[in-house]
Amino acid sequence: GAVVSQHPSRVICKSGTSVKIECRSLDFQATTMFWYRQFPKKSLMLMATSNEGSKATYEQGVEKDKFLINHASLTLSTLTVTSAHPEDSSFYICSAKGGAGSPLHFGNGTRLTVT
Amino acid sequence: QKEVEQNSGPLSVPEGAIASLNCTYSDRVSQSFFWYRQYSGKSPELIMSIYSNGDKEDGRFTAQLNKASQYVSLLIRDSQPSDSATYLCAVAPFGNEKLTFGTGTRLTIIP
Numbered sequence: 001g002a003v004v005s006q007h008p009s010r011v012i013c014k015s016g017t018s019v020k021i022e023c024r025s026l027d028f029q030a031t032t033m034f035w036y037r038q039f040p041k042k043s044l045m046l047m048a049t050s051n052e053g054s055k056a057t058y059e060q061g062v063e064k065d066k067f068l069i070n071h072a073s074l075t076l077s078t079l080t081v082t083s084a085h086p087e088d089s090s091f092y093i094c095s096a097k098g099g100a101g102s103p104l105h106f107g108n109g110t111r112l113t114v115t
Numbered sequence: 116q117k118e119v120e121q122n123s124g125p126l127s128v129p130e131g132a133i134a135s136l137n138c139t140y141s142d143r144v145s146q147s148f149f150w151y152r153q154y155s156g157k158s159p160e161l162i163m164s165i166y167s168n169g170d171k172e173d174g175r176f177t178a179q180l181n182k183a184s185q186y187v188s189l190l191i192r193d194s195q196p197s198d199s200a201t202y203l204c205a206v207a208p209f210g211n212e213k214l215t216f217g218t219g220t221r222l223t224i225i226p
Contacts, residue, residue, distance in 0.1 A: 103161070
């Protein structure tokens with residue numbers, strides 16, 4: 001069964017609103033979580049690395065004030081897309097890993113559509 | 116800039132034949148290499164990981180790594196229609212953190 005749960009799987013929102021996506025590790029403590037974005041027929045692009053209890057590290061070109069990441073516990077990280085616009089429509093995927101040497105597990109992704 | 120290159124395909128292979136997928140990478144410090152399978156609208160799932168030069172076999176899958184030439188490949192023997200998917204190559208500098216993904220190769224197995 002899934003070891004990383006991502007919710008919601010699909011969300012449609014209006015332009016200007018904010019959307020929160022949750023990523024939970026179900027049976028392990030995730031010291032690090034990663035957030036990716038994937039446009040149609042494109043590869044996964046890393047947006048940010050989230051470490052429990054500290055600020056996320058954003059990749060170049062990713063607006064930290066627009067994509068708010070919170071990793072308040074060892075089993076939960078959230079990505080909030082603030083003031084969403086149609087160009088933010090994408091497939092957002094989280095992944096999580098435990099300690100050093102542990103495998104990386106992906107969530108099932110969230111399809112965001114901004115109208 | 117770190118790059119991972121893959122032929123986008125589509126690659127069509129008859130059922131039962133061997134599918135060969137290739138990937139090259141630019142960052143010489145890459146130490147960990149992964150092949151993921153992604154079905155349309157789904158998240159990637161790990162197929163193989165390889166860390167040392169040479170071949171690594173797991174069932175119908177064989178990963179091949181050549182660090183000197185900076186390429187990694189995936190062979191799928193006895194291809195099945197269920198193998199039809201996009202295959203993503205990913206590399207990381209160490210362990211499996213901060214993966215850099217290629218654009219993926221779309222594979223179609225023809226019954």
